[in-house]
Amino acid sequence: MTEPLSRLPTLSRRTLLAGAAAAGLTAGMPPVRAAGLRWDGEAEIVIVGSGGAGVSAALAARECTKGRIVILEKLGVTGGSTRFSCGYFNAVDPERQRAQGIEDSLERHIADTNASGRGRGDPELVRILCSEALDALHWVEGYGVKYEPFCSQIYGGLFPRSHLPKLSSYIDVLLDACRSRGIEILTSSPVLSLVLNEDGSAAGVVWRDASGTRCTLRASRAVVLASGGFSANAELCRLHDPRLGDLDTTNPAGSTGEVMLAAREAGAYLTGCDWIECIPLHVHYARFAILVERCIFVDQQGRRFVREDDRRDILRDTILSLPSRFGFVIVDHDGFESNPPSFRRELHEGLERQEVYRAQTLEEMAQLLRLPVNNFVETVNRYNGFVRSGRDEDFGRGVESMIHEIRKPPFWVCRASMSRHHTMGGVSIDARARVLDWDSKPVGRLYAAGEVAGGVHGASRLGGNAIADVHVFGRIAGREAASEVPA
Ligand SMILES: Cc1cc2nc3c(=O)[nH]c(=O)nc-3n(C[C@H](O)[C@H](O)[C@H](O)COP(=O)(O)OP(=O)(O)OC[C@H]3O[C@@H](n4cnc5c(N)ncnc54)[C@H](O)[C@@H]3O)c2cc1C
Known part of the structure; x- marks a missing residue:
C-alpha cells in the first residue's frame, strides 16, 4: 500500500513517539533459505527503510538501473528519524564557510569526527564520510533540497560546518523524487527476516504486507538495509548501557533494531552497539x-x-x-x-x-x-x-x-x-557499504547504510555527521547494489 500523501501534514511527533515505548525486542529472526522457496514477487533491489539512507540508496540505484526498486517501510508513514531530524548536514564547504570567515578543512573535519568518536570509528569509513560529504550535499541539492546559505555549530558538532535545510521535513522532497522516478514505496510493510542463497548471499526478504499477509520478495541484484537505529528499543539499549533503559527517546517507533538483529542471524558482524548517544x-x-x-x-x-x-x-x-x-x-x-x-x-x-x-x-x-x-x-x-x-x-x-x-x-x-537519540553501533560495513561477516568478509548482495550500520562514528557521534552519513553511505550502497549482476 502506498502512503497517502494527505497524511503527512497532520503527522505529529507525539503520535509516532507514543508507540516507541512498547518495543523491546532483543533477538533477531533467523534467515530463511531460498532453496525451494515460493517467491511472491521480484525486484532488482529491495531497500529496507524509507529514511535518509533508504531514499538515497534508491535514488542512487535509479541513476544506474531502470529495473524495479522497492522500498519496504514498517510504519504507516515514511521518513523514519530523518523526518524528525533538524537535518543539519556536516560538510566542509568553502563557499558557505568562507563567506562567514570560517576556515575549515577536510583534515579538521576528520580530526573532529575522531575526537568526538574517541578514535573508535573505522578510519577508512571516517575518511569517506568526511571527504564525500560536500559532494553528497550537492547531490541532495540536485534533487531539489534547499539549504540556508550559512553554516552553524550545533550541539556536539565541535565546529561551525552544519548546513540547515530550509524545509525541516526535507525528506519529503527526496521521497517525491523517488516516486516520480518509479521507485515503489510500500508502507506498513515490515521486513521480518532475510532470505539467503546456498552460498550465504542475500536473495531477498520475508515481509508482511499492509493486510498482515506474510510475503516473500526476491531481490535479483541486492538487498539494502536502511532501517535506522535502535534508540526506541528500551530493552536493547538497556542491555548495552544499563543507565539508559528508563530514558525517553527522541526517535519514532520504527527505530527498534530488529533488522540489525536479523542481519546478525544472517551472518553479519555487529560493532559498537554499546555506544548510545543521548540528547539533553x-x-x-x-x-x-x-x-x-x-x-x-x-x-x-x-x-x-x-x-x-x-x-x-x-x-x-x-x-x-x-x-x-x-x-x-x-x-x-x-x-x-x-x-x-x-x-x-x-x-x-x-x-x-x-x-x-x-x-x-x-x-x-x-x-x-x-x-x-x-x-x-x-x-x-x-x-x-x-x-x-x-x-x-x-x-x-x-x-x-x-x-x-x-x-x-x-x-x-x-x-x-537525557533522551536516547542515536545508536552508533550496527552491522559492520566496508568502504563499499557491503555488510561484513564475522571474518570481515562481505555477505554477498547485502548492503547497509545509515544508522543501521556501525563503525562510522566511533564511540560518540559528531553532531551533524549522521545526516552526512545517511546520504554519503546511502548513495554508495545504492550505486553498489545496482552494480551487482542480476541473479
Ligand atoms: C529529533 C531528531 C533530530 C535529529 N537531528 C539531526 C541533525 O540535525 N543532524 C544529524 O546529523 N542527525 C540528526 N539526527 C540523527 C539522524 O536524523 C538519524 O541518525 C538519521 O536520520 C537516520 O537515518 P536512517 O535513514 O539511517 O534511519 P531512519 O531515518 O530512522 O529510517 C529508517 C526507517 O526504517 C524503518 N524500519 C525499521 N525497521 C524496519 C523493518 N523491520 N522493516 C521495514 N522498515 C523498517 C523505520 O520505520 C524508518 O522509517 C536527529 C535525530 C532525531 C530523532
Whole structure:
C-alpha cells in the first residue's frame, strides 16, 4: 500500500513517539533459505527503510538501473528519524564557510569526527564520510533540497560546518523524487527476516504486507538495509548501557533494531552497539539547545556544570551523574527567535504544558524553576562576561560557540533531561557499504547504510555527521547494489 500523501501534514511527533515505548525486542529472526522457496514477487533491489539512507540508496540505484526498486517501510508513514531530524548536514564547504570567515578543512573535519568518536570509528569509513560529504550535499541539492546559505555549530558538532535545510521535513522532497522516478514505496510493510542463497548471499526478504499477509520478495541484484537505529528499543539499549533503559527517546517507533538483529542471524558482524548517544532535552524539544552558541546549561543550584559545546558523550555522562539526572537549558529572546517558526510554535505549546518556561527577568525565571536566585543571576552574568572577554574561565568553552550573550528578555528554559537519540553501533560495513561477516568478509548482495550500520562514528557521534552519513553511505550502497549482476 502506498502512503497517502494527505497524511503527512497532520503527522505529529507525539503520535509516532507514543508507540516507541512498547518495543523491546532483543533477538533477531533467523534467515530463511531460498532453496525451494515460493517467491511472491521480484525486484532488482529491495531497500529496507524509507529514511535518509533508504531514499538515497534508491535514488542512487535509479541513476544506474531502470529495473524495479522497492522500498519496504514498517510504519504507516515514511521518513523514519530523518523526518524528525533538524537535518543539519556536516560538510566542509568553502563557499558557505568562507563567506562567514570560517576556515575549515577536510583534515579538521576528520580530526573532529575522531575526537568526538574517541578514535573508535573505522578510519577508512571516517575518511569517506568526511571527504564525500560536500559532494553528497550537492547531490541532495540536485534533487531539489534547499539549504540556508550559512553554516552553524550545533550541539556536539565541535565546529561551525552544519548546513540547515530550509524545509525541516526535507525528506519529503527526496521521497517525491523517488516516486516520480518509479521507485515503489510500500508502507506498513515490515521486513521480518532475510532470505539467503546456498552460498550465504542475500536473495531477498520475508515481509508482511499492509493486510498482515506474510510475503516473500526476491531481490535479483541486492538487498539494502536502511532501517535506522535502535534508540526506541528500551530493552536493547538497556542491555548495552544499563543507565539508559528508563530514558525517553527522541526517535519514532520504527527505530527498534530488529533488522540489525536479523542481519546478525544472517551472518553479519555487529560493532559498537554499546555506544548510545543521548540528547539533553525533553523529547519534544530536541532542537531547543541545538545551536550551542545560544545556550548555557545550569544545574539545580543554578550553576553551570559542563562545557556546553563539548562532545555528546561527555554531556550525557555529566548530566546522568547529576543527583537529579537533569539540568536546565536557557536561551534568551534572540536564541528563541533563531529557531524556525514551526519549532517556535511548538515551544509556545510547551509553555501551556509546563514543559517549557518563559520569564521576563532572570530572577523570575529562577523562582519559576525553584533555583537559588542569586546563583542563577550571577551564573548568567558571569557567562555574559566571558562572551565579552572571549574566554570561558570556568569550563574553557570554544570561542566559536561564545558569540552571543544571554541578555535579551524574555528568557526561555527547557529541562535538560537525557533522551536516547542515536545508536552508533550496527552491522559492520566496508568502504563499499557491503555488510561484513564475522571474518570481515562481505555477505554477498547485502548492503547497509545509515544508522543501521556501525563503525562510522566511533564511540560518540559528531553532531551533524549522521545526516552526512545517511546520504554519503546511502548513495554508495545504492550505486553498489545496482552494480551487482542480476541473479
Ligand atoms: C529529533 C531528531 C533530530 C535529529 N537531528 C539531526 C541533525 O540535525 N543532524 C544529524 O546529523 N542527525 C540528526 N539526527 C540523527 C539522524 O536524523 C538519524 O541518525 C538519521 O536520520 C537516520 O537515518 P536512517 O535513514 O539511517 O534511519 P531512519 O531515518 O530512522 O529510517 C529508517 C526507517 O526504517 C524503518 N524500519 C525499521 N525497521 C524496519 C523493518 N523491520 N522493516 C521495514 N522498515 C523498517 C523505520 O520505520 C524508518 O522509517 C536527529 C535525530 C532525531 C530523532
